[in-house]
Amino acid sequence: xxxxxxxxxLAAHAGVPxxxxxxxxxxxxxxxxxxxxxxPLAIQEFEKMGVARVFDPDxxxxxxxxxxxxxxxxxxxxxxxxxEFVRRHALPHFYDIGRAGxxxxxxxxxxxxxxxxxxxxxxxxxxxxxxxxxxATGVGSSDLAAAMALGRLWLxxxxxxRYEFRGRLRPWVTGKDLILAVIGRIGVDGARYGAMEFAxxxxxxxxxxxxxxxxxMAIEAGAxxxxxxxxxxxxxxxxxxxxxxxxxxxxDPDAAYADVRTIDAGALEPVxxxxxxxxNVVPVREAAGVxxxxxxxxxxxxxxxxxxxxxxRILAGRTVHRDTRLLVIPATPAxxxxxxAEGLIxxxxxxxxxxxxxxxxxxxxxxxxxxxxxxxxxxTSSRNFVGRMGHKTAQVYLANAAVAAATAVTGHLTxxxxxxxxxxxx
Amino acid sequence: xxxxGAAHVVGHHIDTDVxxxxxxxxxxxxxxxxxxxxxxxxxxxxxxLAPGDVxxxxxxxxxxxxxxxxxxxxxxxxxxxxxxxxxARIFYRNAFNVGLPLLECREAHAGVREGDVLEVDFAAGTIxxxxxxxxxxxxxxxxxxxxxxxxxxxxVPYVRAQLGSR
Numbered sequence: 326x327x328x329x330x331x332x333x334x335l336a337a338h339a340g341v342p343x344x345x346x347x348x349x350x351x352x353x354x355x356x357x358x359x360x361x362x363x364x365p366l367a368i369q370e371f372e373k374m375g376v377a378r379v380f381d382p383d384x385x386x387x388x389x390x391x392x393x394x395x396x397x398x399x400x401x402x403x404x405x406x407x408x409e410f411v412r413r414h415a416l417p418h419f420y421d422i423g424r425a426g427x428x429x430x431x432x433x434x435x436x437x438x439x440x441x442x443x444x445x446x447x448x449x450x451x452x453x454x455x456x457x458x459x460x461a462t463g464v465g466s467s468d469l470a471a472a473m474a475l476g477r478l479w480l481x482x483x484x485x486x487r488y489e490f491r492g493r494l495r496p497w498v499t500g501k502d503l504i505l506a507v508i509g510r511i512g513v514d515g516a517r518y519g520a521m522e523f524a525x526x527x528x529x530x531x532x533x534x535x536x537x538x539x540x541x542m543a544i545e546a547g548a549x550x551x552x553x554x555x556x557x558x559x560x561x562x563x564x565x566x567x568x569x570x571x572x573x574x575x576x577d578p579d580a581a582y583a584d585v586r587t588i589d590a591g592a593l594e595p596v597x598x599x600x601x602x603x604x605n606v607v608p609v610r611e612a613a614g615v616x617x618x619x620x621x622x623x624x625x626x627x628x629x630x631x632x633x634x635x636x637x638r639i640l641a642g643r644t645v646h647r648d649t650r651l652l653v654i655p656a657t658p659a660x661x662x663x664x665x666a667e668g669l670i671x672x673x674x675x676x677x678x679x680x681x682x683x684x685x686x687x688x689x690x691x692x693x694x695x696x697x698x699x700x701x702x703x704x705t706s707s708r709n710f711v712g713r714m715g716h717k718t719a720q721v722y723l724a725n726a727a728v729a730a731a732t733a734v735t736g737h738l739t740x741x742x743x744x745x746x747x748x749x750x751x
Numbered sequence: 752x753x754x755x756g757a758a759h760v761v762g763h764h765i766d767t768d769v770x771x772x773x774x775x776x777x778x779x780x781x782x783x784x785x786x787x788x789x790x791x792x793x794x795x796x797x798x799x800l801a802p803g804d805v806x807x808x809x810x811x812x813x814x815x816x817x818x819x820x821x822x823x824x825x826x827x828x829x830x831x832x833x834x835x836x837x838x839a840r841i842f843y844r845n846a847f848n849v850g851l852p853l854l855e856c857r858e859a860h861a862g863v864r865e866g867d868v869l870e871v872d873f874a875a876g877t878i879x880x881x882x883x884x885x886x887x888x889x890x891x892x893x894x895x896x897x898x899x900x901x902x903x904x905x906x907v908p909y910v911r912a913q914l915g916s917r
Contacts, residue, residue, distance in 0.1 A: 349896045366779045366819055374910045392777060399777035449817040449841055465819035465845035467906045474910050479896070513764055514811035518840050547811060549840055602764065689773035708815060710768040712791035 327577025329485040331520040331552055334460040334574055338443045346484035346583070355442040355569070357472045358386040360428055360685075361393065361400070363447035364407040366466035371473050379414060380476030386418035386437060387411055388428035391685045396692035426657025426683040429453035429541065429625040434657055439563055439571030440555045445472050450625050450707065452548065455540035456533060457563055458555035458574060463544060483549045484583040485520040487576075490527035492591020497741040499635075500535030501627055501705070501725040503527070504542040505596050507588065509606025517547035519583065522576065527590040528553060533562045534631035541626045542707050545603040595740060597703070598723035601711045609728055609740045616648075618700040620733040621714075622726050623654030623681075624688045627705035630660050632726035637669040639730040639744060640676040646736030651678040651729075652687060652694045678733070690714045696721075703732045752852065754831045754871040755881075756803035758863045759796065761789075763809035767842065770813065770821040779820060781827035788824040800829045805871055807863045808835035813842025822846040832871050834859050834878055834890065847897055848906045854878070856890030863888075 328336065332344050339350040359367045364387050371379075379385045387407050392400035404421075411419040420431060429450050438444045440458035444451065447469035454461035464478070472478045488507055508515070521543045528536065536553060543551025553559075554575045563571065594608045622628070622636050633655060645651045653673045655661035661683065664670050673680050687694030688706040696702055696715030702722070704714065709721035724732075727741040734744050769792040771784055778784070789796045806825065812835035813821060822845050825833065833846065834854045846853050852873055859878045863869065867882040876892035879885055893901065903909045 362773075362776045363817065363819070369779065370907060373907045374914070376910075376914065391773075397777065403777060447817060449815065451817075463817040463841055465817050465841060465848060467819060467848035468844055471906050471910045475913055477913075513814055514837065514839070517811060517837065544815075544841075547814060547839055689776075690768075691773050691776075695774075708766075708768065710766045710815060712772050713768045717791040 326581050327579040329520065329522060329580040329582065330458065330554055330574050330576045331460055331483060331485055331522065331550060334441055334443060335480065335482055344482045346482050348482045350480055350482060351477055352443060352480050354445050354472050354476060354478055356384045356437050357445045357469060358388060358428060358432060359447035359466065359469050360391055361389040361404050361407055362391045363466045363469065365403050367447055367469045367473065368406060368410045370467045370470035374470060374474045376474040379416070379473045382414065382416050385416055385473060386420070386432060387416065388420045388431060389422060389425050390427050390683070391689065392691055393422050393425060393684050394682065424658060426660070427625045427628060427685055430629060430656035430660070433457065433537065434566065434659055436566035436568040439567045439569060440559065441572030441574045445469065445478055449544045450541055452543045452551045453537055453541040453625060455543065455550050455552035456536040457559060458553060460550055460552065462550045481518070483518055483520040485522050486516060487522045487524055487582045487585045489585065489587045490523070490525035490590040491587055492527060492589055493530065494527060494590055495594065497595045497727045498593050499725040499727070500531050500538045502593055502596050503588070503590055504539045505598055505603070505606050505723065506593055508542065508546045508604050509596065511546055513545060513602055513604040514547040516543065519548055521546065521548045521551045523551060523553045529556065532631050533558065534629040537629065538626050542603070545707055595725060595728050597728065597738065598709055600709055600720040600722065603708060603723060609724070609738065612722065613738050613740060615701060615738040617703050617732050617737055619650045619652065619694065619696060619702040620729045621652045621687050621694060621702060621704040621706065622729050623652065623656065624685065624706040625656060626707040627726050628654055628656030628660070630663050632705060633660065633664045633669050634667070636726045636730035637672045639727060639734065639741060640678070641672050643676060643734045645677040645733045649733055649736045651676070651733040653678045653680045655683060657683055687714060703729050703738060705729050752873045754803065754805060756805045756831055756869065757801065758805050758807050758865065758867045758869050759800065760807045760863055760865050761792065764811045764814055765792065765808055766815040767813060767818050767821040768815055771818065771824040776818060776820055779823070781823050784820050784824035785827035788828045797828060802829040803831045804829055805869045806830050806833045807859055808833060809860050810836045812838050814839040817841045819845045819849060822849045822851045826851040834871060836860050847900055850905055854890045856888050858888040859890065862886060
């Protein structure tokens with residue numbers, strides 16, 4: 326019996342010919358990182374381990390992305406702990422304000438992860454990198470500290486379910502809608518402990534930006550990792566960026582899947598995850614009309630250049646509704662610069678949006694756009710739990726960037742075609 | 752190991768945002784985190800928790816973020832063990848790493864009421880409901896590998912041992 330891409334990558338890193346789901350393996354890791362919330366705890370535990378140095382300074386990164394620019398003294402102190410550790414250990418891959426972006430987008434952009442890698446991050450959305458054909462998973466701070474010390478981590482081999490997308494996407498339907506539709510179908514624990522392998526003809530037409538937003542949200546179904554087999558588009562994207570040689574790994578034709586599920590992607594309409602669960606998924610049209618106080622376009626899920634281009638197409642020559650606020654946060658400085666060069670930032674500002682430096686801030690209800698009691702937000706982020714973006718009575722609808730932009734224009738939850746006209750394709 | 756304490760019952764899919772909202776993640780100090788545990792789920796829950804109490808949850812407890820602050824906050828609020836039908840995977844690892852023991856049990860959630868006194872036996876994987884005539888709920892004993900981590904004293908001594916054996 327053959328192996329899935331996830332099993333092959335794990336076996337190669339455990340130094341064994343084969344692994345089986347459920348098996349516990351001691352696995353070599355290619356790269357590890359932590360952010361400003363998870364790093365201080367990881368550093369504290371690392372120092373208790375009695376290790377003089379990290380396993381390989383070239384394979385460790387710290388990215389300050391959550392409470393940056395620091396919102397108060399406490400968050401500034403957290404960043405300071407991380408900065409001091411980086412200096413003490415002379416670590417080369419440190420991203421501070423100005424150079425930092427949202428870690429998952431930034432670290433992929435910077436070429437720290439490639440096909441075939443095992444990539445571990447102290448942040449649950451680390452599964453993002455599976456779009457490159459890597460095994461990537463999030464862990465807590467203590468596990469990250471262990472990986473920093475040993476260059477290895479124990480892992481339970483996940484069983485794999487393959488999701489095959491069929492058909493061509495309709496206008497305004499994106500990768501975000503595909504993953505939301507899957508989570509809506511299987512539930513927030515529908516892939517718990519498992520690997521989600523995404524495949525099928527629909528993916529071939531998707532840009533890497535859209536693919537990342539699919540694997541990024543595997544955690545929202547409880548998965549250990551989301552992954553895609555690399556294709557020509559993957560290699561075109563990663564080859565100029567990769568900092569290390571990489572290995573293209575594909576699933577065997579006779580790989581053993583726990584299940585194979587087919588999704589008729591061509592039949593999908595843009596969807597939203599209504600409050601307060603990413604699994605509460607309905608077509609935009611069913612939720613249309615809800616009055617919205619804030620729209621937010623950004624995050625590791627949908628703060629990439631494609632998202633900003635889509636939003637700008639809708640916002641060009643239009644203005645944000647007077648009773649609605651629009652926040653746009655490019656995920657990294659490179660995306661910000663690209664958006665500037667393409668004139669997108671100008672469009673956002675002319676429409677009446679607020680554009681900010683890269684930060685996770687609003688997505689976690691941390692800063693830079695916290696919601697008041699009873700407010701409603703349409704967000705391109707990945708989580709809409711109670712209290713996630715602010716007050717516990719605030720309500721968050723998760724959507725793609727086109728839905729968020731169209732909603733900002735009308736002030737109520739809106740299908741993009743209702744702003745742009747039904748015949749204009751995405 | 753046996754834990755005996757009063758039960759606090761919560762629902763399904765309890766996420767790390769309601770365990771400890773990210774707005775408080777500007778520190779990793781256990782007492783500061785414990786002060787806000789479950790604040791957005793039930794503002795009165797924190798005050799009802801006493802040292803040694805047991806949290807009883809439904810499916811997928813701890814879903815969402817990788818914040819280790821979540822089990823730290825629960826433990827620092829006095830909870831000695833969490834029993835759930837199932838756990839989200841990052842939370843599961845984190846809880847053992849910070850010394851908060853977990854037990855998977857399908858039956859307990861339906862049988863236990865708020866305030867029932869429970870006796871959780873981790874070796875046997877059982878929960879006895881003292882308040883309800885000693886009703887016994889059979890759970891899954893901690894997997895052998897996790898038990899070795901617990902026996903080693905947690906992830907820090909485990910790493911020290913790994914480094915020592917090189």
